[in-house]
Amino acid sequence: MDTGLKGRTAVVPGASTGLGLAVARALAAEGANVVLGGRRGDLVRAEAEKLPSAVGVEVDLTDHGAAAALIGAAEGRFGPVDVLVLNGGGPPPGRAEDFTPEQLTVAIELLVHPHQRLVAATLPGMRERGFGRIVAVGSSGVQQPIDGLVASNAARAALAGYLKTLAAEVAADGVTVNMVLPGRIDTDRVGVLDRANAERSGISVDEARARSEASIPAGRYGTPEEFAAVVTFLASAGAGYVTGEQVRCDGGMVRAH
Known part of the structure; x- marks a missing residue:
């Protein structure tokens, strides 16, 4: 499949490790020019x-001027x-x-405002050119809240509502807006x-992981590469008729539909 990403420019924040780095690598493998953003400048520059x-660009997206600087x-x-790609770290458990x-x-300041500012900095140009792909890294907690992660559940749900609304407003301009919801990815x-x-449960970390894996029909954690492949498809030219979706x-x- 030709993704149509060769020569395209992609911005991936939170790309020093984990899902962001996996996505940056996947987009680069398809021939895209990739800008890796992250607070640890030495890491994003080394990965780039x-x-x-x-x-690689050192940037803290919680700073109000950071989104404009990265773009x-x-x-x-x-x-x-x-x-x-809308991506960043999550708040602590609670x-x-x-x-x-x-x-x-x-x-909200961690998970919503930075992404809104990134969209504001890129969307006008995408609409003018008739092509754009906005893909947010979300969480399964958007559809099934995760115990002990109330801050993440609440803020990511707010982001999901914003993006779903945006998707309908810009679809006719060739810009798609989607969210990929990772479950237990090995990061x-x-x-x-x-x-x-x-x-919290008074058990070993290995036991906690084993219990978590047992709750997953696939019987294992996913890999960052598997997640990045989904993001890459949604960023591709071939996904032009997929928008406003939350892809798990x-x-x-x-288990919800």
Whole structure:
């Protein structure tokens, strides 16, 4: 399948490790020019050097001017942005009964505002050129809230509502907006959650992981590469009639339709 990504410019924040890095690598393998963003500048620059046409940019997207700076760096190096991946770290675990308005504000500032600013910096050009792909890295918690992750569940659901609304508004302009919902993908972030679950349940981390794997019909955690392949398809030219969707990549973990 020709993805049509050769020569396109893609921006991937949160790309120093985990899902963001896997997505950056997958897009680069399809011939895209890739801009890797991340707070650990040394890591994103080192990873960018391993790719055929890429640059790493040190950026903290919680800073109000960071989104414009990241997109400006991409345009200065490769030209207009065709593919925007919305990705970033999640808030710490917590229970709903302990959740405060202040914590919700922090979660929104982490998971919603930066992505809105990135969209604002790229969407006008995409609409003018008649092509654009916006793909958000979400969470299975958008469709089936995850125990102990109230901040993530709430803020990612807000982002999902914003993106679903946006998708309908820009579809006629050749811009698609989708969300990919990872389940238990084998990343450092999931390792942190496994350790938190183990501590909360008074069991070993290995036992916590085994219990988690047993709840997944596929019987295992997914790989970052499997997740990145889904994102890459949604970023491709062939996915032009897929928009406003929440695509699960979770081995069947979420049982809802």
